[in-house]
Structures are given as C-alpha cells and as structure tokens.
Amino acid sequence: MTVIDTALPQSATSVRREALYFAFRNVKLLIGLGVILVLLAIGIFGPLLVAGTPNAYSGLPMQPPSSQYWLGTNTFGQDIWVQFVYGLRTTFIVGVLGGGLAAIIGMAVGFLAGYRGGLVDEILNMLTNVILVLPTLAVLLIINAYLGIRSVGVQALFIGLTSWPWAARAIRAQTFSLRTREFVDLARLSGVRTPKIILREIAPNMSSYLFMTFILLFGGSILIASSLDFIGLGPTEGVSLGLMLQNAHQWSALHLGLWWWFVPPGAGITAIVGALYVANVGLDEVFNPKLRDS
Amino acid sequence: MRHYFGRKLLIYGLTFFVAVTVNWMIPRFMPGDPVASMLARARVSQPEALEAMRAYYTNLFGLDEPLWRQYLNFWAALLQGDFGISVWVFPTPVATVILGAVPYTLGLMIPAVLLSWVVGNRLGAFAARRKLLDNTVLPVGYLLTATPYMWIAVILAWGLGVVAGIFPVAGGYGFSLRPTWSLEFIGSLLLHWALPFASLFLVALGGWAIGMRNMIIYELESDYSNYLAALGAPQRLIRRYAFRNAVLPQITGLALQLGVLVAGALVTEIVFSYPGLGSLILKAIQNQDFFLLQGTFLFIVLGVLIANFIIDIVYVVVDPRTRAGMAGAAA
Numbered sequence: 001m002t003v004i005d006t007a008l009p010q011s012a013t014s015v016r017r018e019a020l021y022f023a024f025r026n027v028k029l030l031i032g033l034g035v036i037l038v039l040l041a042i043g044i045f046g047p048l049l050v051a052g053t054p055n056a057y058s059g060l061p062m063q064p065p066s067s068q069y070w071l072g073t074n075t076f077g078q079d080i081w082v083q084f085v086y087g088l089r090t091t092f093i094v095g096v097l098g099g100g101l102a103a104i105i106g107m108a109v110g111f112l113a114g115y116r117g118g119l120v121d122e123i124l125n126m127l128t129n130v131i132l133v134l135p136t137l138a139v140l141l142i143i144n145a146y147l148g149i150r151s152v153g154v155q156a157l158f159i160g161l162t163s164w165p166w167a168a169r170a171i172r173a174q175t176f177s178l179r180t181r182e183f184v185d186l187a188r189l190s191g192v193r194t195p196k197i198i199l200r201e202i203a204p205n206m207s208s209y210l211f212m213t214f215i216l217l218f219g220g221s222i223l224i225a226s227s228l229d230f231i232g233l234g235p236t237e238g239v240s241l242g243l244m245l246q247n248a249h250q251w252s253a254l255h256l257g258l259w260w261w262f263v264p265p266g267a268g269i270t271a272i273v274g275a276l277y278v279a280n281v282g283l284d285e286v287f288n289p290k291l292r293d294s
Numbered sequence: 295m296r297h298y299f300g301r302k303l304l305i306y307g308l309t310f311f312v313a314v315t316v317n318w319m320i321p322r323f324m325p326g327d328p329v330a331s332m333l334a335r336a337r338v339s340q341p342e343a344l345e346a347m348r349a350y351y352t353n354l355f356g357l358d359e360p361l362w363r364q365y366l367n368f369w370a371a372l373l374q375g376d377f378g379i380s381v382w383v384f385p386t387p388v389a390t391v392i393l394g395a396v397p398y399t400l401g402l403m404i405p406a407v408l409l410s411w412v413v414g415n416r417l418g419a420f421a422a423r424r425k426l427l428d429n430t431v432l433p434v435g436y437l438l439t440a441t442p443y444m445w446i447a448v449i450l451a452w453g454l455g456v457v458a459g460i461f462p463v464a465g466g467y468g469f470s471l472r473p474t475w476s477l478e479f480i481g482s483l484l485l486h487w488a489l490p491f492a493s494l495f496l497v498a499l500g501g502w503a504i505g506m507r508n509m510i511i512y513e514l515e516s517d518y519s520n521y522l523a524a525l526g527a528p529q530r531l532i533r534r535y536a537f538r539n540a541v542l543p544q545i546t547g548l549a550l551q552l553g554v555l556v557a558g559a560l561v562t563e564i565v566f567s568y569p570g571l572g573s574l575i576l577k578a579i580q581n582q583d584f585f586l587l588q589g590t591f592l593f594i595v596l597g598v599l600i601a602n603f604i605i606d607i608v609y610v611v612v613d614p615r616t617r618a619g620m621a622g623a624a625a
Contacts, residue, residue: 126305132550133309133602137557138594139316142587145579146320166550219440226442227561232579245444249565254452254463262452266445274440281436 022286029282035275039268043092046085054078054086054239065260072260075251083239084264090240091222091272094156098221101160103214106167111198113168114175125172132165137227144233152235155228159221167213174209178202208287212280219276226269241265295610302606306599313595317588318368322361350379377589382581388589391574396593398466399570401487403559406494411548413495414502419537421503422510431503438500443558447493447565454489461489466569490566494558498551505547509540542613549605552598 023029052058061077063069071080113124140158187197229242248262329351377388421431455463468482513536522532563572571590578586
C-alpha cells in the first residue's frame with residue numbers, strides 16, 4: 001500500500017510537469033493564450049482606467065481615431081474605445097456564463113447517458129438529438145422576443161440551455177469507452193455510488209477533454225450572443241461588442257465611412273474566438289502526444 | 295435500415311412536435327397579455343378596427359376555450375397551412391409573406407452550404423499533404439470560423455460595396471426594378487446575391503477545411519493506410535481511400551452544422567437587407583409581429599428537418615455500413 005501511495009502522487013506530478021513542459025513549447029497555445037490574456041486584461045482593468053461610461057456623449061461626433069479618442073467617436077459622439085473596453089467585458093461574461101452552463105449540462109447528460117446506458121441513455125439521447133436538430137438561434141429569437149427581459153445574464157442562460165447537445169454527445173461517447181475499464185469495475189464492485197464513480201473515476205480521466213469542450217462552448221456562446229445582439233435582442237443596458245456592431249450597421253456607419261465604428265467590435269470577437277480555437281488546438285497537442293510535431 | 299430510418303423519423307417527428315408546442319406555449323404562459331400588447335403595438339386609432347382586431351386575436355388565440363382545445367386548434371390550423379395573419383403587413387396571411395421570402399433564403403443558403411462544403415473538403419484534403427499549404431489553410435481557417443457572420447458581411451459590404459463600388463450593398467434587386475423574368479432583373483438579382491453569398495461561403499469554408507484536414511491526417515496514419523503503403527500501393531490510391539473514409543464524418547457534420555448555417559444566413563440577410571427570412575424576422579421583432587415570428591420559426595424548423603432528412607438519405611447511399619442494416623451497430 002505504501003508503495004502505491006507514494007508512487008501515485010509522484011507520477012501525477014510528473015505527468016503534470018510533462019504537460020507544462022510541452023505547454024510552454026507549444027507556439028499555438030502560447031499565441032492563443034497570449035491574445036486571450038491581453039483582451040481579458042483590457043476587459044477587466046480597462047473599465048477602471050477609462051474615463052466616463054460607455055454610452056456617455058463624450059465629444060464631437062464622427063471623429064476618426066486620434067490620440068484623444070483612440071478608436072474615434074461614433075455619430076452620437078460616444079467614445080468607441082470606451083465602448084470597446086466595456087463591450088469586451090460583457091463578451092467575456094456571456095462566454096463564461098453561457099459556455100459554463102452549457103458545459104455543466106453537457107457533462108451531466110453525457111456522463112449519465114454514457115455511464116448508466118439502457119433506458120436512461122435512450123431517453124437522454126433522444127432529448128439530445130431533438131435539441132441538436134432544433135435551430136438554436138431561431139429558438140432563442142422567439143423566446144427572447146416574447147420574454148422581453150434583455151440582460152446579459154438571461155442571454156447567457158438561454159445560450160447555455162440550448163448549446164449543450166453536441167458536447168453531451170461527445171462526452172457520452174467518451175464515457176462509453178471508459179466505463180468498461182478495470183478501475184471503474186473495481187470501484188463499482190467495492191460499492192461506490194454512481195455520482196462518485198463519475199466524479200472520482202471517470203471525469204478525471206478525461207479532464208483535458210472536458211476543459212477543451214468548455215473552451216469550444218465558450219467561443220460558441222460569444223458568437224451566438226453577438227448574433228442575438230446584432231438582431232436587436234441584446235441587453236438593453238450597457239454595451240457589448242455585438243451591440244456596437246448593431247448600432248454601427250443601424251446608423252449606416254458603412255455609408256458614412258466610419259470604419260472605426262464597425263471594425264473594432266468584430267475584430268474583437270474574431271480575436272477572442274479565434275484565439276480560443278487556436279489555444280484549443282495547442283492544448284490538444286499538449287495532452288495528446290500523438291499530435292505533437294516531431 | 296428500417297431501424298435506422300425509423301429512429302431518425304421518430305427524432306424528427308419529436309423535434310417538430312417540441313417546436314410547435316414551444317411555439318404554442320410561449321404567448322400563453324409568458325407573463326403579460328399578448329392581445330393587449332399587440333393591440334397597443336398595432337397603433338390602430340379607430341375604435342371599430344380596434345374592436346375587430348381584439349375579437350380577431352382573441353379568436354385566433356382561442357383564449358376563451360379550454361387549454362387542450364386551444365392546443366388542438368393550433369395544430370389543426372397549422373396542418374392546413376394557416377399561420378395566422380401578419381400584424382406588420384396587416385391583411386396579408388403570414389404564409390403568403392413567408393412564401394415570398396423563402397426563395398431568396400434558399401437561393402442564398404443552398405449554393406453557399408453545398409459549395410463551401412465541397413470546396414472546404416477539397417482544400418482540407420489538399421492541405422493535409424502539403425506542409426506549406428497547411429501552414430496557410432489552418433490559421434486562415436481558424437480565423438474564418440471565429441468570425442461572426444455579420445461582421446464579415448459588413449466588411450465585405452464596406453470594402454467591395456461602399457469603397458470599391460462593385461456590388462450593391464442592400465436589397466435583393468435594384469430599387470427601380472420589379473420582379474420579372476427579364477435579363478436586366480436577373481442581372482441585378484445576381485449582383486445583389488454575390489456579397490451575401492460570399493460572406494456565408496467564406497465563414498463556413500474554414501470549418502470544413504479544418505475538419506477535413508484533421509480527418510485525412512487521422513486516416514493516413516491508420517492501419518489500413520500503413521498496410522496499403524507496405525503493400526506498395528501508390529500514394530494516390532491510399533489518399534483516395536483516406537478521402538472516402540474522411541468524408542463520412544463530414545456528412546454528419548453537415549447535418550449538425552445546419553442550424554448554425556441557417557442562423558448565419560439570417561444575420562447575413564439582415565446586414566444586406568436581403569429580402570429573405572432573416573429580414574422578415576427582423577421586421578417581425580421590430581414590429582412585435584408575433585404571428586410572423588412564429589410562422590418563420592416553424593418554417594425554419596421544418597426546413598432544417600427536411601434538410602437533415604436529405605442528408606440522412608445521402609449518408610445511407612454513401613456509407614455501405616448503414617445500408618447493410620445497422621443491426622450490429624444499434625447499441
């Protein structure tokens with residue numbers, strides 16, 4: 001017993017050290033993480049440093065970028081840099097909440113369906129497939145339009161409730177292959193309850209996969225939220241990158257040639273989501289030795 | 295095979311049932327009185343018209359009847375193609391409004407979906423064997439999949455439309471034209487179609503290329519590829535087998551992505567004021583036209599289900615394992 005007890009933590013740390021070693025050598029992961037961290041820092045600390053609120057009228061309308069207004073002003077004289085900074089924050093919040101909720105539901109459904117099998121699996125699988133086939137944005141549109149409560153939280157809630165199915169499916173398939181392994185059998189034979197087996201035995205063995213699923217859901221939430229904002233179903237208070245795009249389009253920034261109004265918000269969304277995807281590929285290479293370039 | 299289709303049909307039927315039920319439930323169980331709010335939004339000043347509308351809405355919602363009857367009535371009307379009457383273009387039935395918009399959306403969606411899928415798969419397969427191409431396709435692909443549909447649409451409209459002045463940036467055809475089968479009209483139609491199509495095509499392209507690249511690399515490293523190579527089979531043959539095997543998951547992917555692609559088409563249409571279902575949804579939301587919103591929603595669900603069904607059939611044709619009776623794989 002003592003041998004195993006001392007051997008296990010050692011091997012765990014060495015695995016972790018190996019992962020860290022490859023993580024710091026993986027260019028994709030470093031670039032992706034770097035971009036996300038910079039944008040996250042702007043989103044967290046930016047609002048504390050810029051003067052004024054995002055929707056305040058701070059200067060002359062339609063000013064091109066200058067040293068005073070870093071990203072210029074829009075037709076209302078609102079500072080686009082200030083809006084961008086606040087918008088980034090909103091975007092991250094929607095991503096974390098929506099993606100997090102979707103990940104939790106996806107994991108719960110996937111683990112349960114994959115581990116229990118049988119009738120539970122049949123029912124959960126049917127549910128997953130039904131929601132998978134429903135066009136999510138159309139559902140969100142109609143619920144959003146009726147409800148009329150437009151806040152970041154509600155938006156994230158609905159996105160989380162509708163975007164979990166593919167994750168559930170993938171996790172179910174992984175669980176299927178894990179549940180017949182010896183260590184799971186051993187746990188079951190020694191009378192460990194199902195939730196504990198899932199949390200202690202199965203989940204840790206696919207933790208890297210679960211983390212990557214969350215990253216993809218995070219990016220997906222941001223994209224869906226920006227579409228909703230653009231259609232006019234965004235939060236009524238505050239500002240988000242999607243709302244900025246909507247405003248720019250609605251007040252014909254295109255025809256007025258105010259490129260500094262519609263380029264930054266879209267570039268911000270693309271940068272966040274793109275960096276997430278690239279970091280995800282990097283993570284995949286870190287965790288999966290087969291994919292590493294020799 | 296009967297098992298396979300039976301299961302699929304069950305899911306599609308269930309999905310449609312859920313969609314219709316959600317559609318029915320929302321105005322009835324959400325807080326607020328839909329009839330009152332619609333009357334307020336319709337801004338009808340004449341009292342007789344107001345009364346007529348109230349009677350009409352109350353009748354249409356069937357709010358005086360028991361709930362189960364309301365639900366059955368909703369289905370009955372739906373199966374007869376009765377989606378109610380639009381508030382936004384008042385006396386026109388919702389079905390008529392939708393049918394006028396559907397050709398534009400389909401004309402945009404079908405070529406964009408199919409072409410991006412075919413080109414993306416070719417590109418991805420190509421990237422898998424050339425290092426140089428791989429290093430360009432992969433980053434560009436990730437950038438494209440991360441781009442919101444409407445942003446690429448806005449950028450295209452600005453660059454090629456406003457600045458370069460090559461393409462018109464709004465509408466489905468010239469403002470001075472009426473829909474006829476004249477050469478001038480068709481030319482104008484194509485010109486207005488180009489940019490929305492390009493933006494849909496580009497965003498979807500990246501995902502397919504990346505997916506195919508990963509699948510091909512996986513297939514080329516698998517046992518059968520190594521075995522073929524050991525037997526001395528030409529690289530071309532191995533690649534052909536790899537491609538055939540890698541395409542199968544991509545077909546499933548097409549079915550899974552369909553909902554996302556529809557969403558993309560909707561916001562793209564809004565950017566270009568393209569007269570399809572997306573613009574209709576925007577108008578419905580802005581005018582609080584819930585009948586129109588419900589109608590378009592059901593139409594989109596139906597469209598996605600039909601498209602999924604077609605993809606299922608294609609899958610059976612392409613994959614011999616499904617044809618051989620999924621009996622063994624049903625677990």
